[in-house]
Amino acid sequence: MSAREIRNSAIVQSNWDLAPLVEELRQSREITHSVRHKGRIRELPSREVLGQIVDGLASALFPTHYGHRDLTDESVDYFVGNTLNSALTDLAEQVRRGLFFVCTEDAENDAALQHKAIDITRRFAARLPHIRALLVSDLHAAYQGDPAATSYSEILLCYPGMLAIINYRLAHALFELGAPFLARLIADIAHSTSGIDIHPGASIGGSFFIDHGTGVVIGETTIIGENVRLYQAVTLGAKRFPTDEQGHLAKGGARHPIVEDDVVIYAGATVLGRITIGRGSSIGGNVWLTHSVPPGSNVTQAHSQSTAQPTGDADRAPAASIQT
Numbered sequence: 001m002s003a004r005e006i007r008n009s010a011i012v013q014s015n016w017d018l019a020p021l022v023e024e025l026r027q028s029r030e031i032t033h034s035v036r037h038k039g040r041i042r043e044l045p046s047r048e049v050l051g052q053i054v055d056g057l058a059s060a061l062f063p064t065h066y067g068h069r070d071l072t073d074e075s076v077d078y079f080v081g082n083t084l085n086s087a088l089t090d091l092a093e094q095v096r097r098g099l100f101f102v103c104t105e106d107a108e109n110d111a112a113l114q115h116k117a118i119d120i121t122r123r124f125a126a127r128l129p130h131i132r133a134l135l136v137s138d139l140h141a142a143y144q145g146d147p148a149a150t151s152y153s154e155i156l157l158c159y160p161g162m163l164a165i166i167n168y169r170l171a172h173a174l175f176e177l178g179a180p181f182l183a184r185l186i187a188d189i190a191h192s193t194s195g196i197d198i199h200p201g202a203s204i205g206g207s208f209f210i211d212h213g214t215g216v217v218i219g220e221t222t223i224i225g226e227n228v229r230l231y232q233a234v235t236l237g238a239k240r241f242p243t244d245e246q247g248h249l250a251k252g253g254a255r256h257p258i259v260e261d262d263v264v265i266y267a268g269a270t271v272l273g274r275i276t277i278g279r280g281s282s283i284g285g286n287v288w289l290t291h292s293v294p295p296g297s298n299v300t301q302a303h304s305q306s307t308a309q310p311t312g313d314a315d316r317a318p319a320a321s322i323q324t
Contacts, residue, residue: 045097045182049090051189056087058166061132065156084125092121095174098182120177127173137206138165145209145229160194161210171200202236204228205261212267219256225279228259231267239273239290260295298323 059067060083063076071079096117142155142162149155155162167190175183183200191197196213198204201220207227210216215233218224222236238255257271260279265271268286277283278295287299299322 043097043100045094045185047185047189050094050182050185053087053091053094054167054170054186054189056083056090057128057170060084060087061128061135061166062156065153084128088121088125091124092117094182095120095179098179098185101181102178116178120174120179123177124173131169131173134169134206135166138162138208141207141209141227141229142211146211159213160196161213161216164190164194164196164198164210164213164216165208166190168198168200168202168204172202172204175200202256221254221274222256223258225259225261225263227262229264231265231285233268234265235270235272237270237272293322 055066060080063071063080063083067076067079067083096113099113099117139152139155139162142159143149143152146155149159167186171183171186171190174180174186180200187198187200194213196210196216198216198218199220199222202218202222202224204218204222204224205226205228208224209229210231211229212232213230216230217235217237219237224236236257236259241255242250242253244250254274256274258274258276259265259271260277260281262280263277263283264281265277265283266285266287269283269289270287271277271283271289273290275290275292277289278293278297280295281293281297281299283289284298284300287301289299293299301321
């Protein structure tokens, strides 16, 4: 008897006792340990389909970079129209599925959810020209801010920061329009690919550039102005998480930094809490910052020449030195 026959024979002789196992798993899944949203949702948005939708939207926004290689002036508009039609049709269905997680009164009404999904998708489509304008400003910022960049094409095709920003701007529009669950999925697709984690609820102005990018984290209530540049491993996060009377984390609330225009934050800096980084400031590498700084500040690690430091908060003690 061959090795394969012996192996197959052993499998046949094994008794997995599947019937009671399947029944116990059903009991856990449906009753004892159910994690299904509202106890009834089975039809979930698809990460695979969403990835294809984002790829299609990116191709429509930048057809000669993410679309077909052989596009001509005569064919490009047909390609964009066909690609948008397919992507938006698929998006409407994914929005419908995602709405189960945010709707209450219409959750049982399939017709109402379908109508709302189409409305959100139509309004999202109307924003695409504005989204592209913002992305072009981001592209310019990357080219101007990185001496290693040789062309806009290189940035679009090679820079993980640009990929993350494309996904963010698409996801942010859906977040604002009432499809937050879907927006989170799109953001996580970019996070998985680029190593950059931008919550779609964050508000980010134009001419935004993330250089290198790996390990960057931008929290939900972060507000970033125009012409801001971040380097790898920067965290714009929350300092504390308040709880309610039952000890549960309080949801929502402004808990992440405000970064004003023309700010640069260098690699490894950690900026926490609802603080403000004033316009034109520079935050040095590996700085731990939990207090606001005025416009034009130069914040570096504590061993720098400047000795100005805030007092009265243990969290601030080793954080940074400030020059203004």
